[in-house]
Amino acid sequence: MYDLIVVGAGIAGSEAALACAREGLDVLLVTTSLDTVYNLAGDGATLTPPPGTLMAELVAEVRAERGAAPGTVEAEEETEVETEVWVATSALHRAAKRTLEHHPKLHLLQSSVSSLLVEGGAVRGVATWEGVDRLAPLVALCAGSFLGARLRVGELTEVSGRLSEMAYDDLFENLEALGFVLEPETLTAPSSRGSLPYTVRCSRFAASEWERERFTLPRLSGLYAAGVCAVGEMSYERAAQQGVALAGALLASTSP
Ligand SMILES: Cc1cc2nc3c(=O)[nH]c(=O)nc-3n(C[C@H](O)[C@H](O)[C@H](O)COP(=O)(O)OP(=O)(O)OC[C@H]3O[C@@H](n4cnc5c(N)ncnc54)[C@H](O)[C@@H]3O)c2cc1C
Numbered sequence: 033m034y035d036l037i038v039v040g041a042g043i044a045g046s047e048a049a050l051a052c053a054r055e056g057l058d059v060l061l062v063t064t065s066l067d068t069v070y071n072l073a074g075d076g077a078t079l080t081p082p083p084g085t086l087m088a089e090l091v092a093e094v095r096a097e098r099g100a101a102p103g104t105v106e107a108e109e110e111t112e113v114e115t116e117v118w119v120a121t122s123a124l125h126r127a128a129k130r131t132l133e134h135h136p137k138l139h140l141l142q143s144s145v146s147s148l149l150v151e152g153g154a155v156r157g158v159a160t161w162e163g164v165d166r167l168a169p170l171v172a173l174c175a176g177s178f179l180g181a182r183l184r185v186g187e188l189t190e191v192s193g194r195l196s197e198m199a200y201d202d203l204f205e206n207l208e209a210l211g212f213v214l215e216p217e218t219l220t221a222p223s224s225r226g227s228l229p230y231t232v233r234c235s236r237f238a239a240s241e242w243e244r245e246r247f248t249l250p251r252l253s254g255l256y257a258a259g260v261c262a263v264g265e266m267s268y269e270r271a272a273q274q275g276v277a278l279a280g281a282l283l284a285s286t287s288p
Pocket of ligand 1: 042174
């Protein structure tokens, strides 16, 4: 039994899980693959890390490591935004995993959540693909673009939320069966460094399902959602800010 289960260790889920663990909640952060924890698509990213986020800590840590691992990170010369840095995303991923796994109140688990456990109009935990139930009175969905995801490159269509990242439909189908209204959306990633352009079709909660300001999904008490299903400038930073704000909402719900 945990205090909180966060589904998806992308940017938003990692930020939320760690912020809650640091405030003393016992947190399970469950994600489909440990290879894609705090994943930023592509080989590198230019970031303006918002203060107070794990992203800001990781970027600082990775920059400090530069002497030990030459070439992993380069500070931009003079940019319009002074704090903007180019970060090797693999270095960021490794630093994030280290930080998350090292926190004693956080359990980082590789598994896929296939359904929500529900009792009397409230969420009670999650069922995982392997058949093991995990219990908590609070569940936060941070699945990004992985709900009902289909990736299309040329004539090829894969069940995937990004290039090389598997998505499974179980949770999406379970949410629909529970009555949640999800709306499809198509995102296009432009060609980059010689790779083909591709599109991702994914689903997001309809406005009627999601109280954005409080991050709640009122259809089930104890259920929260955050993260962004978007392509574009600053969406990594927005996901980080969403994760921190989600943590604030979750912590507020646990205070007497
Ligand atoms: C095609 C594409 C290209 C993009 N390019 C850019 C870009 O160039 N620049 C930019 O700033 N932003 C870009 N974005 C947006 C960026 O990826 C998102 O803003 C950011 O990753 C969202 O973070 P998140 O934490 O909400 O979700 P994600 O980073 O998507 O993380 C969600 C995580 O949840 C996991 N997950 C999902 N379902 C389950 C489940 N049932 N059980 C367990 N784990 C689960 C997934 O495996 C994933 O690791 C792109 C997005 C897409 C789709």
